[in-house]
Amino acid sequence: MKKKTLPLLLMGAGLVSGSVCAEELVQWHTNSLTYLYGKNFKVDPSIQQTFTFEHASGWSVGDLFLFVDQINFNGKGANDGDDDRTLYGEFSPRLSIGKISGSNLAFGPITDILISMTYEFGKGDTEAYLIGPAIDLAIPGFDYFQLNTYLRTTDGGRPGDNVWQITPAWSYTIPVGRSDLVIDGFIDWVVDNDKNSRGEYHANVHINPQIKYDLGKALGWREKVYVGIEYDYWKHKFGIEDGGYVSEQFVGETNQNTASLLLKAHF
Structure with missing residues (x-):
């Protein structure tokens, strides 16, 4: 981990140690x-297969979400070099001010106030560190609705340093026959x-919802198994201006608008 992540980890460790006993x-x-x-897909090769592990959990001091993608490319793109x-x-x-303080911070539609953090990592020069305030909202019909704001920091002065990002995340469930249709996802707006x-x-917006049917529930299975699509719209992908350049190489179109077939199993 880089040195600039240490303040975040130390702050989190101190708050956890004071609350775990309760x-x-x-x-x-x-x-x-x-x-x-x-x-x-744009910038990267146009045909992609992605395998994703996700974890979500609620804690006595807040909550945690993490994911890791392995993306397999077919063909070549402007941003992938020789890798396939x-x-x-x-x-x-995220650290919950309400949980840590033991106070009820609900006000109108706001149910909690939090400190939200994200560490982005991957191959090559992709690391970024994000921190900022967040709120949880109770919106009728939604399973949850988060509104996170971040100040982005990057290593080595690479582009995208010291810029603000707004990230709502949500889940909405619609009963369909014997099962459910779930619409969840996020928007990253830099x-x-x-x-x-x-x-x-460049300022950019990435809209990434999943629309999926709980096939496992329809078949009477114990675990959730979803089928559906993931929609992916990204204006100025990776912060590259449409028709712009990556490392002096002309990229062309960076406004991405596509959908992927989805199979998802919970365990």
Whole structure:
């Protein structure tokens, strides 16, 4: 881990140590594996197969979400060099002010106030560190709705340093016959531009919902097994201006608009 992550870890460790004695640390957790197949991706090769491990859990001091993608490429793109696969992941703990203080912070639709953090990692020059305030909202019909804001920090002064990002995340369940249709996902909206000696990073928006049917529930299985699609819209993907460059190489179109077939199993 880089030195700039230490303050985040130390702060989290101190808050955890003061709260663990009061109640059980881990309150709930779930894991899943997902397979995706899609075409028409931009910047990276256009055909991709993705295997994803996800973990989500609730803690006595907040919550945690993490995922790791292995992305297999078919063909070549502007941003992949000679690799036919890559790894990418995010580690996202959130500290609940309400849980840690033992206070009820509910106000109107707001149910809690949190400190949200994310560490982005992958092959090559991809590390980023995010921290900022967040709120949880009670919106009728939604299973959950989070609104996270972050200040992004990158290593080595690469583009995308010291810019703000807004990330809502949600889940909505619709009963369908003997089962459910679940619509969940997130939006990453980076609101600032950043121009430095290593290039220019453009404001961008990434909309990534999954629309999936609980086949496991329909068949009477114990575990959740979903089939559906993942929609992926990304304006100025990776902060690259549409028609722009990566490492002096012309990229062309970076506005991504595609969907992937999805199979997801929880365990």
